Amino acid sequence: MSTADDRPTGPRLTTTSYAILGLLAVRSSSSYELTRQMGRGLGRIWPRAASKLYEEPKKLAALGLARAREGSVGERRRTVYSITPKGRRTLAAWLAEPGAGPVLESEQLVKLFFADHGTTRDALATIAAARAWAEERNEDNVRVGRAYLGGEGEFQERVATNMVVGAFLTELYRTVAEWADWAEQVVGRWPEDPRGATLDREAMEWVVDRAGWSVR
Amino acid sequence: MSTADDRPTGPRLTTTSYAILGLLAVRSSSSYELTRQMGRGLGRIWPRAASKLYEEPKKLAALGLARAREGSVGERRRTVYSITPKGRRTLAAWLAEPGAGPVLESEQLVKLFFADHGTTRDALATIAAARAWAEERNEDNVRVGRAYLGGEGEFQERVATNMVVGAFLTELYRTVAEWADWAEQVVGRWPEDPRGATLDREAMEWVVDRAGWSVR
DNA sequence: CTTCTATACTCCCTTTGGGACTATTCAAGG
DNA sequence: CCTTGAATAGTCCCAAAGGGAGTATAGAAG
The missing domain is CATH 1.10.287 (Helix Hairpins)
Incomplete structure (x- = not known):
């Protein structure tokens, strides 16, 4: 674990949190886009139910790892999230640890x-x-x-x-x-x-x- | 799904339920033994937290798929479960369906x-x-x-x-x-x-x- | 006797699955 | 124009599960 400054306090970060953070590091996205991205390639190695994914970017924003920008398309709400510098550092720190081996369910x-x-x-x-x-x-x-x-x-x-x-x-x-x-x-x-x-x-x-x- | 007679009503059976039922089909066991068995070979292909496993045999017994025999070792409680004929039929019916492909989390x-x-x-x-x-x-x-x-x-x-x-x-x-x-x-x-x-x-x-x- | 492991559970809070639901936008077709 | 279906953008709910903590007795070893 890197600098203590970058250790998030509050809600605990899970692998799912880091995956969402990683997606934001690649590109700012709406929460719907994030759930779509998690459903594609990442879904093969870290499958998560879409309905639970909407909560993750909110958590990241609450921790200062992402920023939420509320907007709309016509009358439809839309929130676009982007990663913060703190978020990038947190992601890099997580990547520096080797991670748990595969878990198979068949x-x-x-x-x-x-x-x-x-x-x-x-x-x-x-x-x-x-x-x-x-x-x-x-x-x-x-x-x-x-x-x-x-x-x-x-x-x-x-x-x-x-x-x-x-x-x-x-x-x-x-x-x-x-x-x-x-x-x-x-x-x-x-x-x-x-x-x-x-x-x-x-x-x-x-x-x-x-x-x-x-x-x- | 086979005979409607064998379709359990009440709590839904999960793959975990069937795995416990399968273990009972091999051998009658105490709940502790069941959790140990699930932790070994089966844990490689269907990992489950031990603390949640104690509920499964109770569920099977409630559904008539297993029988619970309360006993003791000195003053320590011990419950041994064994499969019923209905349980065997239910297991066989489940085995007759091909099942979901592997899910990997890495x-x-x-x-x-x-x-x-x-x-x-x-x-x-x-x-x-x-x-x-x-x-x-x-x-x-x-x-x-x-x-x-x-x-x-x-x-x-x-x-x-x-x-x-x-x-x-x-x-x-x-x-x-x-x-x-x-x-x-x-x-x-x-x-x-x-x-x-x-x-x-x-x-x-x-x-x-x-x-x-x-x-x- | 003490300590540690094995046996035998229960409880609790968080995470997650999966389905159902609401609502607006957009595209295609009649 | 209207209708229908898919896409976008979410929320809610109940059940399953993770993982840790806890309680208690039996058995083995020193």
Whole structure:
């Protein structure tokens, strides 16, 4: 943590707060725009419900990390937020700490964890759904990557940083698909009642071997 | 959704509810044991705060999906829950639906998303932290995999299903580590001020090529 | 006996999800 | 011009969940 002067007092800042602050560092935005931005790229790595996001910029403004400018389009209210110098320093201080590792929530995997209480067909369907998920998500990734290569990506000037995150997602989706293909083979060899499935030694050895990269 | 008879009325069941129900399908347990089980393997794919977990089995019992047996160890209270036939049917019905795709939350990636508002050194530290995370997590995975190969894994009789989920995690951790190694190379080529980083065309082409698996 | 860990919970305040709602603007079509 | 639907711009509400703090007993070790 950097200078004590920049440590916000009052409401605590969450990762979501910093994400909104980061978006304001890139560009001043209306609260609606902020919720849209959070829904796109960032939503893949820090998904948040839109309805809760409207509160964040207010909090940042209350802490002096952002400034709120009330305005209107005709009779419709509109608030545009912009980052303050204090906000920039606070963001930079946060970036200087390494951050928590990924947290994964997968209902599909929970179902597979208990696959022996359903049918093998159910398990295969769940695996297929996982692959479909990866495919669908990857389509967006390809499109974005190509746009950047063509020099026409959103926030093209930020391509270097966006690529690092985009590559992670690319690899993630690819991994899910490859795992799904493998799992389909393995589970396809199960009996109809998965309770009868036993250790597939060859497959297990392959998995353990794959895990060997971190072994000292 | 299967037979209407088995559709629970009253409190809504969440994925967490089903996970607890699944654990009871494997073995009757005290609420404390349930919270421990949720903290181990399942916590990697469906992390939940222990303090909230004590409510779930109560809910299942209220719905007739589990039965609660009050008891004691000396003067200490203890409640053991076991699944009912209705509970088994409800679990099986849930397993018959494919389930939602993975949801990822990564503070590290959020930081990298805004890396151009920090320093290149910060970004490299964040990448190193991601790799360290993958390493640490993978160590557990290796240990578990070897125990299963040796026939001494926890719930060895469920090795077939556990392997499918374990393989996913193995691949995930490996992917994070490989991505981190790549990202370290790429970011290592950035100028000291990451705002000066520009499109690394060769790297971007590699990423887009890697994403090509799902392209029709 | 003391200390620490394990077992076995409950409570509390904050954050968050997700849905529902209100209202104006803008665009397209009849 | 009017109507309809999407976009913009929010607020509210109830349930789920995070994370910390707390209480209490049992068991192990010194």
